[in-house]
Structure formats: C-alpha cells, structure tokens
Amino acid sequence: MDKSDVLQIFNRQFKEFVENISESFPKNTTISKMKTALNLLIVVKPNLVYKGVKKFVIDMYRTEIDSGDITFFIDKDYKQDLSKASGSESFLKIVNEYATVDSDSNSILEKIEALKGPVREMNHAEQQNVMKYIQNLMKLSDLYETR
Structure with a gap:
C-alpha cells in the first residue's frame, strides 16, 4: 500500500465521519454546509484535508x-491553541474557496x-x-x- 492508497482511505474515513455527524443532526445547516465544502475539497485537493486534520487536530x-x-474535545476552548497555530485562517480560506455554499462562519474556531x-x-455511544x-x-x- 503506497501513500496515495493511504490518503484515499483517510479521506474516505473522514467523509464517513462527517456524514455520521451530519446524519445525527440533519436539520443543522452549518454542519450540512461544512460537509458539502469538505466533500468538494476532498475531490479537488485530496491532500489538503489530510494536512489540515494532521496539523490542527x-x-x-x-x-x-x-x-x-x-x-x-467537547469542553476545550480552542481559541488560544488556534491563535498559536500558524496557517489556520489560510487553511479555512482555501476550504471556503472550494465550497459551493456560503459559509456561516469565517474562522476555524467558529467551525x-x-x-x-x-x-x-x-x-x-455516539460520542x-x-x-x-x-x-x-x-x-x-x-x-x-x-510511506
């Protein structure tokens, strides 16, 4: 198994993860929009989602x-950590650039x-x-x- 195979599996697992949360809260439009944006991003720039999850999580x-x-993770206040993490806003800008939907929020912290x-x-059990x-x-x- 080479790097591209692992990346495909990672992206499939990430899509399942987002889908799972989305199915639990079908009326939550913010999650629905985030799901759409991330799914599109995985298609257009498959390596970018991996890099974001690796760096920021x-x-x-x-x-x-x-x-x-x-x-x-539920109780954590991420503000200080993200303010120290270089690239968080530029990463979100790229995510929003590939989204076909308007974003309800404009920062990773808000997401x-x-x-x-x-x-x-x-x-x-769901948690x-x-x-x-x-x-x-x-x-x-x-x-x-x-790899």
Whole structure:
C-alpha cells in the first residue's frame, strides 16, 4: 500500500465521519454546509484535508486522542491553541474557496464551535463513535507519514 492508497482511505474515513455527524443532526445547516465544502475539497485537493486534520487536530492533541476522552474535545476552548497555530485562517480560506455554499462562519474556531454543540448533545455511544473516528484518522495519518 503506497501513500496515495493511504490518503484515499483517510479521506474516505473522514467523509464517513462527517456524514455520521451530519446524519445525527440533519436539520443543522452549518454542519450540512461544512460537509458539502469538505466533500468538494476532498475531490479537488485530496491532500489538503489530510494536512489540515494532521496539523490542527492530530499534531496538537495526540495525547488526548490516545486517551479516548471525548469530553476533553467537547469542553476545550480552542481559541488560544488556534491563535498559536500558524496557517489556520489560510487553511479555512482555501476550504471556503472550494465550497459551493456560503459559509456561516469565517474562522476555524467558529467551525469547531459549530461541531462541539451537536457532539455534546450525542449520547455516550455516539460520542465514543466520534472518538473512534478521530483515533482511526490518527492511525491513518501515522501510516501515511511512514510511506
């Protein structure tokens, strides 16, 4: 399995993850718009979603992902971390550039906050499923980096 195979699997897993959240909250237009934008971005620039997830999730919160504690992610205030992370706004600009829908928010922080509420409302089993997706994405990221 080469790097492009791992990237395809990563993107498929990420799409399933977003779809899972979207199906749990079908009336949430913000999540629906984010899903559309990310799906389009995966088609147009398949490597970009990987880079964003790796930089802004996996690299920053590897220990917390390993521990499997979803409440950390739900309760976390990401403002300070993202202000230190170079490239967060330019990454979102690229995401929005490829979206065919208007964005309800214009910062990664606002996008994160838009996801936290619905995940907080999920039952424990659904929250554990979200955490499993994040852990799987981390494993795929590690595999991608070794290729």
